[in-house]
Amino acid sequence: MRPSMRACAAVTVALGIIGPIAGCSSPEEAPSDAHTSAPTPKQEKPAKAPKGDVKAPVIGVGKSGTYTTVDSYSGAKTTMSVTLHSVKYVTPDEIGGSTPKGRFAVLTVEVKNVGSKDGGFHPYGMMKWEDASTAAQEASTLENTGTQDVDTTYHPGQAVTGDVVLDVPRKGGKALYRDQLGPESIVFALPSK
Structure with a gap:
C-alpha cells in the first residue's frame, strides 16, 4: 500500500x-x-x-360509603367500606379526656375490608373538619372511649366497630378522612344538633 x-x-x-x-x-x-x-x-x-377521579362519598348517620386504599409499600389496592353509625357531641368529663380546642365529637364507625387485599383505616392525623365558613382544621385526637380500635390494618372480610374522637370547633360541618396524602377518601356529614 x-x-x-x-x-x-x-x-x-x-x-x-x-x-x-x-x-x-x-x-x-x-x-x-x-x-x-x-x-x-x-x-x-x-x-x-x-375528570375521571371519583369524588369522596359523603355519608351521614346510618349511611355507608366505600373508598379505595393503596398499600404504600406494595401498591396493592383494595376497597374499604365505612358506615357512620352515630355522632355524639360530648364533654371532656364524659370521655375522661383533656380539654378540646372546640368540642369533642364521637363518631361511631364500622370499618370493613370488602376488597381482596389487605387495607388500612388510619384516622389519627388524617382527619380534618370544615364547614361553609371555616377552612379545613386538624381534628384528630388521641382520645378514646374504650371501644375497639378502628385504626388498624384489615385483612379481606375483617371489620371493626369503634369510636373516633375528633376535636371540632362547633357542631355540624364535615369531617374529612384522607387515606393518604391527597384528596379526601371519605367525608362524614356531622349533625348540627
Missing part, C-alpha cells in the same frame, strides 16, 4: 471512530432528542385524569 493510501485509510479510520463519538455529544442532536421524547400528549394524559 502506498504511503498516501495509508494516510488516507488512517484518516478514514480515525474519522470513523471520532465521528460517532463527536456526534454523540453534538448539540445538534438535542432537537432530535426532543423529537424522540415527543410523546408529549401521552405525558399530558395524567393532567386530564381529574
